[in-house]
Amino acid sequence: MLRRSLVLVAALAALFVPLAAAKPNAASFPVTIHAANGDVVIKSRPTRIVSLSPTGTEDLFAVGAGSQVIAVDNDSNYPKNAPHTTLSGYTPNVEAIAGYNPDLVVVSNDIGGVVESLQSLHVTVLLEPAADTIAQAYDEIRQLGTATGHQAQSTKVVTGMETALTKILRSVPKSNRHLTVYDELDPTYYSATSSTFIGRIFKLFGFKNIADAADTTHSGYPQLNAEYIVTSNPAIVVLADTVCCGQSAATVAARPGWGGISAVKHKRVVAVNDDVASRWGPRIVDFARAIAAVARKQ
């Protein structure tokens, strides 16, 4: 995957050198994007973008393509000024999407063959699926930047994220880099292991993830047993079920049997916005910052 993208980047760079030399400030089209649905050729700068991916929406606005977006799906709740519609990314209606007469559609799931259906209507589609790695998340931001004529700014966004993440990681003292962490996805104790995207951020810090031992099926998202969580005595508890399910440091401390665990005693229960903790866009920096804030505590 990495090698392929490197080759692609090299190829793209070679392609752009003469063009960039001729018109240094204007974005160049057509461009070819190596998305999850293959090589997608974008003939001209899109101005009628429909995003059915909440992360895609965040990426598009971050790279400065917000003004080219005409509709986002019902789960795209960030940024606030995105053009919200009732379009669904889970049960996509091809007619309703085509009704916006889009010149680019961004999706994160190919549910019901929506990619092929839209392509048969001659609509350009970019499939940008849930990232497994941080490098892949960066790739998607760059791809969306290139696809919309904001290549330079997308590179700046990615570099900014890398710099911010490095600074955040360094803010946690070495002595606290080996803490155990429990990441809660819902109040029935579903969790994320180190092999998931969000788990890799914990891994960057060097934390030990208690979900790893429970992932017998390698799904990445096992449901943990309450006894196991309590006796694992995690030093950090990350709550990604604050919006959906009203969880907070107070509700965790009030759970029967949970009062004695290290994270509760040392106030290292961190409540994060569910969306921030489940998307792979620019706000992963906010997520890492929230984690670092509790991980610094002695």
Add this chain to the structure above:
Amino acid sequence: MAAVGSAEAAVRARGVSRPWRFLAGVFLVAALLIGLGVGPVDIGVSAIVESALSHLPFLHVHSPLSSLDEAVLWQIRAPRVVLAAIVGGMLAIAGSSYQGVFHNPLADPYLLGVAAGAGLGATLAIAYGHVGHSGQLLPLSAFVGGLAAVGATYVLGRSAGSVRVVGSFVLAGVTVTLFLTAIQTFVQQQHSNTLRDVYAWILGGFSTANWSQVEVAAPYVALSSIAILLHRRMLDVLSVGDEEATSLGVNVPRLRLVLVIAATAGTAAAVSVSGLIAFVGIIVPHTIRLLVSTSYRAVVPLSFVVGAGFLVLADVLARTIVSPAELPIGVVTAFFGAPFFAVVLRSARTMR
């Protein structure tokens, strides 16, 4: 009433024989002890016994467990075992009651729409209430939804006429279930961010069991189980047919209403704290029919005891097979329940 007395006398001979009562009791006690002794966290049997004794007054036994293990044992594991027992008992006794009331061997506690109503209630609470699983709104909403659904089924079934009362109730239940399921699917689709929460609730389980859930469910389970137990002889009378029971002096519509209310209230309370757990309400009563007796004097009380033990053991499997992860208990009960039910179906065919 004298006629009823003679009908009772006719079936009295088929009551519960003592060895079966003893065996069922041993099964339940063993299940409870296994439930308390087995878990992802290894706590020795003697430590558990000493810890239990330390909670009794005047014995001055000192618990050998750390405060963390104490919390794990008495705040997490023990309420889980107790909740599984009362939910399992309730579902099985309600299933036996429904099967008797509707002369239908396939009837389960969800026949009249409790599951669909509770499911819709839970979905609405998750989608609009932002409560998660630990709040009080979700169980309340599921409970009210379950009762309302059965109420609607009852009104619809009665209005369908009195010629084939039983069939019209079952059909009304199917209608209400389909209608409410459609609404639930619509709400889920409109709030796709709630999909996993609703899914987890529908699969059911005791992963977040605590004593307050036991306190919520226990009174309903106790009252409705006692009500059903008191009518177990009437269920035997009813089993000879509606007209025959009426000719014996039984007020069949009233009896049916009382039993439906009792079974529904208990089932709705059980569902509200545990989600939807399939097959317990069918396989437990049928096991007893096949092994012990078809008389409701045996089926009703033994269903509660065996159902309680069965669900406790199913929960032990749910939390140990992939330990320290969890399996949804609905998967465990249905995995063992479905093949068993196939056997029940085959034997029912040959009996007719």
